[in-house]
Amino acid sequence: MGRNSSSENAWRVGVLFSQTGVTAVIEKSQLNGALLAIEEINEGGGVHGREIEPVIYDPGSVVARYGELAEHLLTEDDVNVIFGCYMSSSRKEVLPVIERRNALFFYPTLYEGFEYSANVIYGGAAPNQNSVPLASYLMENFGSRFYFVGSDYIYPRESNRVMRNVVRQGGGEVVGERYVTLEAGPHDFDKILEDVRAQAPDVIFSTVVGTGTINLYRAYLRTGGDGKRVPIASLTTNEAEVAEMGPEAAAGHITAAPYFRNIQSEANRRFLERYQRRFGTLDDVTSCCEAAYFQAHMFANALRATGSMDTDRLRSALQGADFDAPQGRVKIDPDNNHTYLQSRIGRVDDLGEYVVEMEVGRAIKPDPYLVTPALNDWSIRLMPPREGLITL
Template sequence: MSIQESWKIGVLFSTSGVTSIIEQSQLNGTLLAIDEINAAGGVRGRSIEPISYNPDSVVSCYGEMAERLIVDDKITALFGCYMSSSRKEVLPVVERRNALFFYPTLYEGFEYSPNVIYGGATPNQNSVPLANYLMGAFGKRIFFVGSDYIYPRESNRVMRNVLRQGGGEVIGERYYGFDVDEEGFAEVAREIVEMKPDAIFSTVVGQMCIDFYRAYHAAGGDGRICPIASLTTNEAEIAAIGPEAAVGHITAAPYFRNISSPANRKFLKAYNAKFGSVRDVTSCCEAAYSQMHLFATALEEVGEMDADRLHEALLGATFDAPQGQIKIDPDNNHTYLQSRIARVDEQGEFIIENKLRRAIKPDPYLVYPKIHDWNFRTQKVKQFPV
């Protein structure tokens, strides 16, 4: 297959900067899917060719590079972004240029664009189940800590409302800029240990996440007693934090690396063969991988890089993803996803403790769900030795 015959797509994931620890894994998932598609003959006999730029985790660069991909590189399908602030930079560009944008990251909800396919969890798929779990297993006094940008503030607004439905309360709330390190988190870590909440809800992202968990541990915080619960802390960050500081902490996500299924084993085997390790495989990586496969199926059906026709073909499309079957909801461009809650064991591995029996319909505007809507298949919460 010659380069001239290839299907060109745009890729915007940072391989440097504060969010690169996650975006590198999303890039890897994207590239692995492209390899698989091309090895199977491509799409209608033509390979997929990624044109990739590195925004360096600088928010303004995402919009600028999206414009370059569409205008200069003549690309109509883009894959990228981790932070909501970077998505917000790309959004007006793809709408103005009528390009299709695949966003493979959980987010705060309350958005819809006909030009975006949302592949990550919405609040009803992770915030609501996590709040229910925390109040049932630990208690109703929750302390919020977040990075200072759109996603944490909006996610905390949603979580606060969900907690109130269940009789919970927020006893503290702090936000920090991306320049804060472990030492910068020391004061709030000591404050949390003194206040003794039942749990902490963290929307701290990237390298800051690693520094916050370490600061909490250094201040005497113990996840086996008062866990940090998150929607964003995943395997790559837990590995960087280390088992001693990570044990007992909790994450809600559609995917965890240790899911036992043929699709996940196949995915991990291929990932390891390409990148030499599965250490950085995360739910965001899995979402990026799955979105590329969904795109290829739609492109096979349509046979052209027309954003409107591809969008129509994607609505209702399904894929047997590593997490289980997923489906793009024709009502809102978001994705039916699994819901799981896991806790870190003494070896630094996530152990899944709760999961729903079915994929959850995305409800980005939280129109329908209430705190007690979810019928969990619940395993007993593991008692961690102190």
């Protein structure tokens, strides 16, 4: 799908999330989050009396297509700002296109860190905001023996490298590490899970993404795995995938994220009410969806301040900007274009809902290069959630 309207007066932005393919389960939620924010902005009168017009394309979860469509947006659709991508491999396809043409790219997804671009606003968690708190929680509550299972591309391998170093800092060990293709089916995990049983880890750390996540958790249950005894812990598994795999397969498993949909805040209540009204469900509301939502609003605020789509002016307005997001107050760090985010640990209950068990008491400054990792002195302390949860 291309341009949504023919308005010549609109502020046009590119929206590049997959609606088909293996990562569609997550990217559809990101698309919805971005579109909901844009609709709210337009209903409020737009920006300086002009609506924001999304120009939407579906890359079909094909990595090369993200770069091709980004090029098309910038050259054929007269777009200078793009929201998009879930996988790091797709971000890497878009990045040189964005930089070459000095456009602005909003990336609303957690990632492996160790990257900076002046043309990217990073809205998802960096490793110090999710990997470090998760490792701390797991080692204190389950044990020090980890088994890694991941999809075979950039993010899982790099995320596992980071987690391996963090675990070793805390005195733990990685007893196994295996990878599957992005198209991994229900039985592609059977031999891996045999090895898991043989190695007897205290926890499984999963960087499997897309439909493979659902297949892994179901296979774990089918082969006798018990999430309440030896959980699968992840940075990527979320509410949309839990809804698809079912509560029996999800119960007991753990995710670290800045946002879970049932956290208590007035901003989150408003967000969920509008999302339910617009899309008819809350099943696919995820941390990545919430990030796409607040990034679109932060872009609109910067556009109000500048009255211009010029990349340099927008970037200047965005650096240091904050926003009352559904997760809590967030801020774009002028040092690195990443975002100060909340940090929470959620565990799935028997009804298939995440229960926030622990959270860091403040938004964490992003440290994408782990210059000052906190695990070595355990200075980031987790605490029980400060407030109750929204009942869905």
